[in-house]
Amino acid sequence: xxxxLLEVNNLKLYFRTKKGPVQAVDDVSFKLExxxxxxxxxxSGCGKTSLSKAxxxxxxxxxxxxxxxxxxxxxxxxxxxxxxxxxEIRWKKIAMVPQAAMNSLNPVLRILDQIIxxxxxxxxxxxxxxxxxxxxxxxxxxxxxxxxxxxxxxxLSGGMRQRATIAMALVTNPELVILDEPSSALDLLTQxxxxxxxxxxxxxxxxxxxLITHDIGTASELADEIAVMYAGEMVEKCHAEYFYTDARHPxxxxxxxxxxxxxxxxxxxxxxxxxPSLINPPTGCRFAERCDKRFAKCSEHPPTFDLEHxxxxxxxxxxxREEVKHA
Amino acid sequence: xxxxxxxxxxAVPAARRSGGNLWRITKYTLVKGxxxxxxxxxxxxxxxxxxxxxxYVDKMRESELRFxxxxxxxxxxxxxxxxxxxxxxxxEEVFRVxxxxxxxxxxxxxxxxxxxxxxxxxxxxxxxxxxxxxxSAYVDNIIGERLAPTLLVMxxxxxxxFFSAMFFxxxxxxxxxxxxxxxxxxMAPTSAAPAWFYxxxxxxxxxxxxxxxxxxxxxDAPPPPGFWAKVGSIIKHLIxxxxxxxxxxxxxxxxxxxxxxxxxxxxxxxxxxxxKGLTGRAIERRYVLRPTxxxxxxxxxxxxxxxxTGAIVFETVFNWPGLGRLTQQAINMFDTPVIVGVTVIYAxxxxxxxxxxxxxxxxxDPRVKLGGGENGS
Numbered sequence: 001x002x003x004x005l006l007e008v009n010n011l012k013l014y015f016r017t018k019k020g021p022v023q024a025v026d027d028v029s030f031k032l033e034x035x036x037x038x039x040x041x042x043x044s045g046c047g048k049t050s051l052s053k054a055x056x057x058x059x060x061x062x063x064x065x066x067x068x069x070x071x072x073x074x075x076x077x078x079x080x081x082x083x084x085x086x087x088e089i090r091w092k093k094i095a096m097v098p099q100a101a102m103n104s105l106n107p108v109l110r111i112l113d114q115i116i117x118x119x120x121x122x123x124x125x126x127x128x129x130x131x132x133x134x135x136x137x138x139x140x141x142x143x144x145x146x147x148x149x150x151x152x153x154x155x156l157s158g159g160m161r162q163r164a165t166i167a168m169a170l171v172t173n174p175e176l177v178i179l180d181e182p183s184s185a186l187d188l189l190t191q192x193x194x195x196x197x198x199x200x201x202x203x204x205x206x207x208x209x210x211l212i213t214h215d216i217g218t219a220s221e222l223a224d225e226i227a228v229m230y231a232g233e234m235v236e237k238c239h240a241e242y243f244y245t246d247a248r249h250p251x252x253x254x255x256x257x258x259x260x261x262x263x264x265x266x267x268x269x270x271x272x273x274x275x276p277s278l279i280n281p282p283t284g285c286r287f288a289e290r291c292d293k294r295f296a297k298c299s300e301h302p303p304t305f306d307l308e309h310x311x312x313x314x315x316x317x318x319x320x321r322e323e324v325k326h327a
Numbered sequence: 328x329x330x331x332x333x334x335x336x337x338a339v340p341a342a343r344r345s346g347g348n349l350w351r352i353t354k355y356t357l358v359k360g361x362x363x364x365x366x367x368x369x370x371x372x373x374x375x376x377x378x379x380x381x382x383y384v385d386k387m388r389e390s391e392l393r394f395x396x397x398x399x400x401x402x403x404x405x406x407x408x409x410x411x412x413x414x415x416x417x418x419e420e421v422f423r424v425x426x427x428x429x430x431x432x433x434x435x436x437x438x439x440x441x442x443x444x445x446x447x448x449x450x451x452x453x454x455x456x457x458x459x460x461x462x463s464a465y466v467d468n469i470i471g472e473r474l475a476p477t478l479l480v481m482x483x484x485x486x487x488x489f490f491s492a493m494f495f496x497x498x499x500x501x502x503x504x505x506x507x508x509x510x511x512x513x514m515a516p517t518s519a520a521p522a523w524f525y526x527x528x529x530x531x532x533x534x535x536x537x538x539x540x541x542x543x544x545x546x547d548a549p550p551p552p553g554f555w556a557k558v559g560s561i562i563k564h565l566i567x568x569x570x571x572x573x574x575x576x577x578x579x580x581x582x583x584x585x586x587x588x589x590x591x592x593x594x595x596x597x598x599x600x601x602x603k604g605l606t607g608r609a610i611e612r613r614y615v616l617r618p619t620x621x622x623x624x625x626x627x628x629x630x631x632x633x634x635x636t637g638a639i640v641f642e643t644v645f646n647w648p649g650l651g652r653l654t655q656q657a658i659n660m661f662d663t664p665v666i667v668g669v670t671v672i673y674a675x676x677x678x679x680x681x682x683x684x685x686x687x688x689x690x691x692d693p694r695v696k697l698g699g700g701e702n703g704s
Contacts, residue, residue: 056602061503090604098602103595108618108692118603152693168603 002074005034005175005208011068013047013054020279021064024050026232028068029304032225034175037202037209039223039240041216041255043275047232048212049099052178055210056094057085073175091118095169096178100185101162105153112149115168122172138167141204142197159190163197170201178210183218195221216259220244228252231275231286238311248313251287285316293317359685363678368447370674371667375442378666382435387661388455389431396421442667451668456660457653466668469653476545477642477649480565481634484572489630492577493623496584497611500592511581518579523644526571530644533567540567543646568645591619620691628684632676 013025024047032038040048053059055070070078077089095118098104106114112135119131136146142163153161162182169177179198183191199222201207213219219226219240226243228236228251236249247253257269273290276282282289284299291298297316305318379385396418400406409417426432445452451466459469499508534542540563541547547560591597592615600614616623642651650669657665688695 058598058602086604086606090602092604096602098595098599100595104599106596106600106614106618107694108620109613117600117605121604121606121609154694 003033004031005073006032006210007069007071008055009069009071011051011054011070012065013050013059013063014065015060016062016064017279022278023232023281024278025054026281028229028232028234030227030234030237032176032208032210034208035202035206036224037211037222038225038227039211039213039219040227040229041213041219042229044214045278046229046275047278048214048229049180050232051229052096052180052210052212055178056090056096087122091169091172091174092122093174094176094178095172095174096180097162097165097169097182099180099182101165101182102158102185104165105161107153109152110149111151111153111156111164115149115164115171118168118172135167135171138171141170141201142167143193159186159193162186162190162194166194166197166201170205170207173205174207176208176210178212180212181214182211184213184215191218198222216255228255231281232278233286233314235287235314236312238307239309242309242311248307248311248318249287249315250291250293250317285314359682363682367674367678368443371446371671372439372443374670375439375446375663375667378661378663378670379435379439379442380661382439384661384663385431385435385438388429389426392425392429392431393418393422396425442663446667446671449671451671452664454657454665455662457657457662457665460648466664469665470650470668470672473648473650473653476647477651478634479545479561480568480572480642480645480647480649481638483565484569485630485634487569488573488576488580489627491573492580493584496581497588497615499581499585500588500615501607503589508585511578511585514578515582518576520575521640522572522575522638523640525575526568526641526644529567529571529574540564543644545648568641568647571645572641587619587622588615591615594618621688621695624687624691625684628680632673632680 008031009029011025011028012023015022015024026047028047028051030038040051042048054066059066068078069076072089072093077085080089105111112132115135115138116128116131119126119134120128135149139146139149144160144163144167148156148160148164153164156164162185166182182198183194186194195218198209202209202222209222211219211222223240226236226238226240227234228247228249230251236243236247236252238248243252244256247256251271254269254271257266258271260268271290276286276289283301285291285294285302288294288298295316297319300316302314302316304312304314306312307318400409400414400418406414406417423432430438449467451470453464454466454469457469458464459472461468461472463469499505499511502508530542533540543564545561545564546557547564550557551560594614596618597610597614600610605614638649639651639655641647642649643655653665654669656662657669
């Protein structure tokens with residue numbers, strides 16, 4: 001078994017629009033160890049959700065470029081033809097909890113039918129009774145009463161539905177679960193509940209998570225590693241413990257200083273300006289326009305630099321460090 | 328914290344399920360039935376008023392009657408010898424008796440309610456001028472005779488159109504932006520021309536020039552002997568009308584359903600189904616067709632009852648002995664009982680369909696509950 005579960009190299013996802021190509025995911029590379037959780041943070045529209053869709057190959061119709069390598073367990077799944085990808089990857093190895101749990105469940109099918117579906121598709125020898133037992137187990141783990149299985153989605157509250165989608169994501173025991181803003185539509189108490197459920201799952205089953213969120217506070221609860229996305233690029237990636245105290249990219253630092261903390265008495269900072277349009281983004285550093293540390297070099301596109309503690313930063317400020325090969 | 332929320336959530340829907348269901352459904356059925364009945368009554372009464380031109384048709388029938396009596400007297404050797412005064416009295420006397428027979432002596436407003444009652448109880452009475460081919464003047468016989476041909480041509484074309492366009496559209500919705508898809512979009516405006524317009528061209532090509540198919544009618548005259556020969560002849564006569572109908576509406580229907588399916592395929596749960604690794608066919612069936620079933624059923628039901636009215640110009644072009652042409656003849660001749668008869672039956676069919684649709688919705692869509700409102704979701 002590989003220690004490294006997922007390796008993404010130079011992943012690109014461009015959409016075609018009337019105004020020109022949208023570079024939603026631009027040359028993103030990262031690695032994720034088995035059993036760890038990577039939190040992908042960034043502002044709205046920076047390409048986080050597109051990244052998750054690119055990994056599961058859920059592409060819209062107006063796709064323009066979709067390239068790079070996604071190596072799962074040592075195999076490049078980008079090379080899989082559509083049918084093999086459906087049979088061997090989707091929900092068998094990678095599952096996801098979608099952003100809008102409200103609309104992610106089919107309104108006219110019972111919860112049970114929707115959760116048991118991937119089990120029955122991917123395990124030909126499993127009968128319905130075995131499937132039901134498995135679904136019930138998942139329901140217990142996420143903290144839903146069994147009789148909810150026979151309800152329709154509209155009969156559940158938002159928090160309940162989100163738990164049901166988590167149960168659905170875990171039911172086939174996938175190696176990687178992508179959580180796309182799993183708690184952003186919920187109130188604070190329900191959010192906290194949900195994070196506890198996820199933490200327990202992480203510790204009990206050793207599931208690998210990619211947690212996509214704009215909420216750095218939520219990310220800190222679960223994340224082992226943090227990746228910061230800005231305008232379609234991954235500008236920084238490091239261990240969570242260092243990120244909160246020692247973020248390197250100027251954008252990450254600003255992002256951290258815009259988060260309120262409980263114990264310190266600090267002044268919250270906001271980042272002036274808007275992220276650039278993903279249609280024809282600036283050729284140099286995409287953050288340069290909003291950055292107070294910019295200098296002449298910033299008009300060229302920065303490569304990714306490796307710093308100590310396995311920290312990677314895409315910024316010219318760290319020119320004296322060693323350059324990473326894949327940049 | 329986990330258990331607190333669970334308990335709270337569990338309590339709510341339990342109450343919703345218990346009791347009162349039968350009463351709720353009965354109440355709903357009564358209210359809905361009454362509302363629909365009132366609508367039918369108003370519609371039929373308006374038809375009676377319009378078909379009688381607000382009573383003016385009675386005046387026309389009176390003058391027709393006077394003319395008829397005068398003709399009769401003129402043709403009668405004995406009566407021709409009467410003096411002007413005697414003749415006038417005689418004429419009045421005959422007119423009074425005949426008018427009473429025909430019910431022309433009572434004011435229209437009174438009669439309109441009698442018509443309404445007769446219409447609603449499906450006591451359609453006799454036609455004024457029209458007769459069935461078998462010679463009956465009873466409206467139900469006349470309508471009955473025309474119903475079968477209309478159903479034959481309209482049902483076969485409509486059903487063929489409905490299912491072919493819908494499944495073609497489902498296929499297209501997966502190929503958004505393809506060459507075929509763009510062709511359908513480009514062809515959709517050709518449906519602006521009605522079916523009879525295509526019919527004229529088809530008749531011109533396949534009947535007049537090529538002599539492959541008959542110009543019109545439903546069966547060869549005289550009808551060929553033997554059952555299968557008759558069936559063959561009818562099928563031969565059906566080809567052009569059905570082709571005209573499908574050719575005129577296919578592109579627009581496909582375009583409509585394609586757009587409909589495109590919208591419903593971009594729901595989040597369809598994406599989830601794909602992520603779960605379902606096959607394309609399973610996604611279509613369970614995640615696109617199933618949630619949109621109420622709309623599809625409605626459209627289908629409306630298509631079915633739309634068959635009843637026939638198509639006036641279409642049937643005229645193809646010389647088809649259907650209800651559409653009957654309605655047109657009745658309107659031309661002010662044959663109000665026939666007009667009212669056709670309308671009453673359509674109104675009943677429409678009301679019944681709407682009523683049944685509500686029940687069907689509650690069956691196919693768990694979100695719909697009959698008479699939900701305050702205790703529904």
